[in-house]
Amino acid sequence: MQGAARETPRPRRRAALALVVGSLLSVTAGMLVSACGSDVTGDPSYLLVELAPVESPAKPGAARVVVTKGTAEIAALCVNLAGDNPASFVLKRDAGKPATDRINIEVLSFATLKGQENAGPGKEFACPPTLPPTLGDVQTIDVDFCEGQTRKLVFQVGSVCGCEDADAGPGDDAGDAGESDAGESDGGDVDAGPSCGCAPGFSCGVGLTTTGATCAPSTCCGAKLSSACALGS
Secondary structure, eight states: OOOOOOOOOOOGGGGGOOOOTTTSEEEEESOOOOOOSSSSOOOOEEEEEEEOOOOTTOOOOOEEEEEEETTTTEEEEEOOOOOOOOEEEEEEOOSSSSSTEEEEEEEEEEHHHHHHGGOOOOOOOOSSSSOOOOOEEEEEEEEOOTTTEEEEEEEEEEEOSSEEEEEEEEOOOOOOOOGOOSSSSSTTOOOOOOOOSSOTEEEEEEEEESSBBBBOOOOESSBBBGGGGGGGO
């Protein structure tokens, strides 16, 4: 689904891209951040976020990522998705900070964004003040960290769910009969999804399936991970 052009919110804490206030989280594009010196014991927790563009005629060339904790924006960055390899960035929860404190990650995909011509493939660049229409669905997930471990979270950027052959409901990995699918015979999961997009509580192309596999493109998966430890490393 394409969205209307929107205004980019004014950056409130640009320095948060290097180190968030309170040392709760570090964000960097393209490489693993190094741990900061600290007197606390234990190891930091890392979440490697991979942005894998979906192969389609409308393959996205750029993405805007917003990380929030509750109502507070922690970081916002735009990433050039050009190149042969998926782009990635790392979120870090310092040792001594609760790994179970949850964050929300939202990804918007675009054909191109102004300013990405100044950034190499997979690199961060300054988001333009006005965003063009999006490609695919808005992807969002609620996740914590795995204590002292590194886990990988994959966004299938540019995924579109439920618009052609799927009713996009939970438990409906590939989409099935749609109108004739009452859900009760579908493994016990009621898939009353809308005609286009995922049902409430589900997100398109991010997270894990009910069997623990990485969410595939055009697949609706739970928008809240019970534990990041279930992710692969």
